[in-house]
Amino acid sequence: MRYERIKMAHGSGGGLTLELIEEIFAPAFGMGELADAALLEDGSGRMAFTTDGHVVKPPFFPGGDIGRLAVAGTVNDLAVMGARPRYLTAAFIIEEGLAIGDLARIARAMRETADEAGVAIVAGDTKVVERGRGDGVFIATAGVGFVPEGRDVGSHRLVPGDVLLINGTLGDHGMAVLSRREGFELSLALESDVAPLNHLIEEVFAAVGDELHFMRDLTRGGLAAAANEMVRHGPFGVRIHENKVPLQEDVAQYAGMMGIDPLLVANEGKVLFAVTAGAAEEALAVLRRHPLGARAAAIGDLVRQPAGRVVVETPYGSRRLLEMPVEEQLPRIC
Amino acid sequence: MDTFRPDLYRDPDLVAGLAAKIAGKAAQIGRKVKIMHICGTHEHEMGRHGLRGLLPENVEVLAGPGCPVCVCDQLYIDQAIALSQEPGVILASFGDMLAVPGGVPLEGERRGDVRMSLLDARARGGDVRAVYSVFDAVRIAHENPDKEVVFFSVGFETTVVAVAALLLRGAPAELSILEANYYTPPATRLLPSLPGFDIDAFLLPGHAAAVTGIRIYEHLPREHGIACAAAGFEPVDQLAGILAVLRQIAAGEPRLENAYPRVLAEDGNVKAQEKLFRVFELVPKRWRGIGVIPESGFDLLPEFDRWSARERFKGLLPEARREGEHPRGCRCAAVTLGQSKPSECPAFGAMCTPDDPYGPCMVSGEGTCRAWYLYGAGDGSLEVRA
Structure with a gap:
């Protein structure tokens, strides 16, 4: 560990978060390969199991709230492992003074999002902490899902030549939350993309099956974190074509103004797919027919060289690196 | 348009x-x-x-x-850190400045010749807040009438104009300014x-x-x-x-x-210049790794002393510059002058990364080392990390 105390950047989803996981938690718990959820065998099939903490500030933001975020985030962690999400639990850490009406609104949003995803919230816990010890409410979730027979997605299947697809514009969630943060208020109508993606993912499986090699939801750290984590898994690199990455005009403008690269910003309704070149077109067509994939695009591919790096090809024919996000891009957005 | x-x-x-x-x-x-x-x-x-x-x-x-972050004298950083440790003081700083090491050694932390930054000061209980402009500091002062708010004013002539505009129309009494503002044109006299x-x-x-x-x-x-x-x-x-x-x-x-006529008038922004020099005077300032350059810094004119953190906290501010401009082995001085490429520094990418910067050029969003680490050398050669 490079630091003796926790810094905000340890929660950024970037290099320090990875360091924390790889040097503290993984050895302590004896964990092997790290992914969005654990895949467990019990003889009758494979189960995916995950857990997630949500500390977004503010808890209500354009396009969603912490409740929808908690359910969608957990569902998506399971779905990108190839699982069909089924059951969730939720623990609430509530700050003294939170309006009951706000809590009810959050609970309703959780139920609605769970219905949308087709999952049930089956257990929970409640704790209250003194005023000043929490930002309204924190939610910790766990979720389980089941991987259908014969389905195999994961980093072990990544090979050079795989095409990278995303289901829409990047950076919407992070910029929407930031636009409502104290001191950053903007009149732009930015909305979070927070949504459960399991149905969308099922349709891609139905269309291309085994040609789908890998998925990752693009939350904290955005595309930059996901792509850099991918290249840790094998002797290949990621190539991104910058002009193929879909961005909402307002997001691009606001990010430009703030000096923030949208490729590093969190999403809560975007998934990165790696599919074989032969299946890319069909997968893209399926995505674009789905309401949560209207602006889907093929944004790059896995290349042999340079291995271990994420390279962005600019619209000018020049190249640059895309690094793991550093420091607090935007604190507490998910 | x-x-x-x-x-x-x-x-x-x-x-x-x-x-x-x-x-x-x-x-x-x-x-x-x-x-x-x-x-x-x-x-x-x-x-x-x-x-x-x-x-x-x-x-x-x-x-x-x-x-501006890279050339900010380490003494100013030490002063900001000292103020942040005073009870009742909120230290407001641009986010860029928070991780820049000053001159005070941090024993037993991390590796190498590590110096204390404002982030370290915050981890030790200092109330250090990241702001986007001096006006955020004003807001913090209004919200905390029982506290002293010090704005760590780092930046070139562009950012200091906002401070001048604020003080001309009057600022809260609880607000004070710690000036670490530099004026670029005199540096171009030194370089040749x-x-x-x-x-x-x-x-x-x-x-x-x-x-x-x-x-x-x-x-x-x-x-x-x-x-x-x-x-x-x-x-x-x-x-x-x-x-x-x-x-x-x-x-x-x-x-x-x-070559920038769509934004730039040859005379510049005359109104802004006028405001600037009604509030600040040009003084000799030490550029980190470069040395003292005459008329290259902005200090408040005496009639604005009531907002000067140096006046208000006299006696509490460290006055002595610590030995060593940069941590041992850091080539920020040569990088800042264009005499060394970041990739030629042995610390670059190895013990100095944006996650854990060793020298100031890796900290700031404006720093050359950080740009090279994040994007490559900008020439398509992508293997610049150690």
Whole structure:
């Protein structure tokens, strides 16, 4: 560990978060390969199991709230492992003074999002902490899902030549939350993309099956974190074509103004797919027919060289690196 | 008005056209040409768009002292840290400044010659807040009437104008300013006098010049025969600036050129200059790793002393500069002067990364080392990390 105390950047989803996981938690718990959820065998099939903490500030933001975020985030962690999400639990850490009406609104949003995803919230816990010890409410979730027979997605299947697809514009969630943060208020109508993606993912499986090699939801750290984590898994690199990455005009403008690269910003309704070149077109067509994939695009591919790096090809024919996000891009957005 | 249309100034066809013209001019010149910019935003945008990769082999663009965070004297950082540890004080700083090491050694933490930063001060209980401008500090002062709010005013002539405007119309009594503001034009007087200086042209900082105007750089072509163009930051802007100085060099007529006319008036922003000098005076200031440059810093004029943190906290501020401008082994001084590339520093990418910076040039969003780490050298060679 490079630091003796926790810094905000340890929660950024970037290099320090990875360091924390790889040097503290993984050895302590004896964990092997790290992914969005654990895949467990019990003889009758494979189960995916995950857990997630949500500390977004503010808890209500354009396009969603912490409740929808908690359910969608957990569902998506399971779905990108190839699982069909089924059951969730939720623990609430509530700050003294939170309006009951706000809590009810959050609970309703959780139920609605769970219905949308087709999952049930089956257990929970409640704790209250003194005023000043929490930002309204924190939610910790766990979720389980089941991987259908014969389905195999994961980093072990990544090979050079795989095409990278995303289901829409990047950076919407992070910029929407930031636009409502104290001191950053903007009149732009930015909305979070927070949504459960399991149905969308099922349709891609139905269309291309085994040609789908890998998925990752693009939350904290955005595309930059996901792509850099991918290249840790094998002797290949990621190539991104910058002009193929879909961005909402307002997001691009606001990010430009703030000096923030949208490729590093969190999403809560975007998934990165790696599919074989032969299946890319069909997968893209399926995505674009789905309401949560209207602006889907093929944004790059896995290349042999340079291995271990994420390279962005600019619209000018020049190249640059895309690094793991550093420091607090935007604190507490998910 | 298309002044801020990024689609236009990032147009691939325009970029390709300019690159071709640059290649033609460079071939005509037929020798190595070294161009220095003195603005961190130039460096970052150059890296982000890979612009060095679009230049011919005999045209080299070097980063000079263009990062206010990197040149901020470590004594000011130590003073800000000291104030942050005072009970009842809120220290408001630009986020860029928080991780910059000052001069006070941190025993037993991390590796190497580690110095304390404002982040370390915050981890030790200091109330340190990241702000986007002095007006955020005003808001914090209004919200905390029982606290003293100190704004750590770091930056070049562009950022200090906001402080001047604020103090002219009156600021809360609980607010005070710790000045660490630098004025860039005098640095360009120093650079040509350095041993081994062999720069053919300057790309002048478009935003800073929008305040100061460009005439202040007249000595460069006149006294030193250095070609000059003030340039903006988008790919088209930077390449237009590079083409402008190449044309001057090819013609053998170095002069001062405004290659950013859509934003920049030659006289600059006269109103802003007037405000600036009603509140601040130019004083000699120490640039980290460079030394004291006459008339290169802004201090509050005596009539604004009531908002001076130095006056208000007299006796509490450390006055003695710690030994060693930069941590041992850090080449930020040479990098800041364009004498060393980040990739030539042994710490770069190894013990100095944006996650855990060792020297100031890796900390700041304007720092050259950070740009090289994040984007590569900007010339398509991507293997710059150790």
